[in-house]
Amino acid sequence: MPLVKIHVLKGRPPNEVDVLLDTIHDVVVQSFGVPTRDRYQILQEHEASHLRALDTGLNIQRxxxxxxxxxxxxxxxxxxxxxxxxxxxLALQDRCDVAPSDVMVSLHINSDEDWSFGMGNAQFLTGEL
Incomplete structure (x- = not known):
């Protein structure tokens, strides 16, 4: 936890995907102080015609x-x-050659009762976590 969904255009080679996922996870651990094994990532690849991201009028080039x-x-x-x-x-630019202008993030905040990591338990509420 957190749960990270990553959306990219199709076409990255597998080794580039691995570095991208590792980089994002390393920054989650570093910035949010979560344990290394708190890794929940979903990568979704999209055709260019199915992913549109303008710049909200900020003149950001994608x-x-x-x-x-x-x-x-x-x-x-x-x-x-x-x-x-x-x-x-910074990390994506350094390790993945992804410019800061090509990174968009949306955080969705929820609470402890909104998580179950398996076994039918709400681990934050039961004290398991």
């Missing part, structure tokens, strides 16, 4: 390396969120 992250998480401090955005763009 390329074929565009990445959208939807992150569902328990509440995080504002400072952690801001650090995450910055750390993410």
């Amino acid at each position: 390329t074929e390396k565009f990445v959208v992250l939807e992150i569902t998480s328990r509440p995080r401090p504002r400072e952690s969120k801001v650090a995450f955005y910055s750390n993410l763009t």
